[in-house]
Amino acid sequence: MFLALSLLALTPSALPPFELKDDDRVVWIGNTLVEREQKYGFWETALLSKFAKQNVTVRNLGWxxxxxFGDARAGFDSPKQGYERLVSLALESKPTVIFVSYGTNESFEGPAGVAKFQKGLEKLLDALAPSKARVVxxxxxxxxxAKSLxxxxxxxxxxxxxxQAVREVxxxxxxxxxxxxxxxxxHETTEAGSHFTDNGMHLTEAGYEATIPxxxxxxxLSWAGEDPKKFDAARATIRRKNQLFFYRWRPQNETYLLGFRKHEQGKNAKEIVQFDPLVDHAEQELRAILTK
Structure with a gap:
């Protein structure tokens, strides 16, 4: 499986390979593809393994x-507030690199929605520009x-x-x-019928692993694999770090802590920041694994 994928993974452009620098802070925004990656961690582990000597942090803000347009992030608020939340969270993370992954959900608007999507992507990038981050x-x-789909x-x-609209932007x-x-x-042409998604759209754990190359x-970037024991240890730590950070920026019962019912339990919001040292400790453990 991995051999077939790697053979088909031809360099997509004449650009030099992507590079992470020491103390880079990667912020990843996007849809379900991004949010599920923080749960499984295969892509992040591969990327950080490639730059093991650099001190790099990754913050996954997928939703x-x-x-x-940030609509899904609105919660009980307006779509406008959902968009503002997306931008503010990204900028507050002080990124030096921003990964942006959109287009799937917008595509259900059909060909007529391409111009609207492209305009929305341009607007989002304008809003993120104050970070002066390198953007992918x-x-x-x-x-x-697949036969069942x-x-x-x-x-x-x-x-x-x-x-194509993303490429043009x-x-x-x-x-x-x-x-x-x-x-x-x-890959699909070679491995037709394999199940790397659970519904044709969203990658499974096996899907993320298979698409590392x-x-x-x-x-x-090239990918020849990593020592399995080291890779698994790094991925386990990344998954734990991501879970802790998820609790930090998307706490359960957020409506009670920060929203319109904060008059009931808002006093507990002070505990949210207590996740910060836990995330930092997980990062330190990850550095020790990657540099071993």
Whole structure:
């Protein structure tokens, strides 16, 4: 499986390989693809293993169902407030690198929605510009083809329009474009019928693991694997770090802590910051594993 994927993972552009520098702070925003990655951690582990000598942190701000308009993040508030929350959280994280992954959910608007999506992506990047971070724009993944799922051919034709829109924005702004769409399609052609998603759309744990070479190649990076024992130890620590950070920025019962019912339990909001040292400790453990 991995051999087939790696052979198909051709360098997507003439750009030099993506590089992480010492003390880089990566902030990852996007939809379900991003949020699920913080749960499984395969892509993050591969990336940080590649730059093991650099002291790098990753903060995953993915949100299931998210779009460039931030609608899904609104909660009990207005869509406008959901968007403002997306931007403020990203900027508060003080990124030096921002990974941006959108287009899948927006594609259900069909070809007529491409211009709106592209305009929304431009607006989001303008809002993030004060960070002066290096930006990587990821294409959406195509829908998987499998016997138990509807034929995705027509849906992927539409999705490709959105992937092209992302590329155009990246080119016009001088940002790196990471092509997951065509790399994944190349895999699908060879491994037709394999189940790397649970519904044709969302990657499973096996899907993230199998697409490590695709993810790395989209950044212009090679991937020959890592010592399994070391990789598993790093991934376990990354998953724990991500879970702690998730509790930090998306605490349960947020409505009671910070929202319209904070008059009932708002006094407990002071405990949210107590996750910070726990996240920092997990980062230290990760550094020890990666540099061993």
């Amino acid at each position: 299931s169902g998210d779009t460039v 724009l990821f294409s959406p993944l195509p829908f998987e083809k 509807p034929d995705p051919t027509e849906r992927n034709k539409v999705l490709q329009l959105y992937a 990246a080119d016009s702004r001088g940002h790196r474009y990471a092509d997951l769409f065509n790399l994944a399609l190349a 695709n993810f790395m190649t989209s950044l212009g």
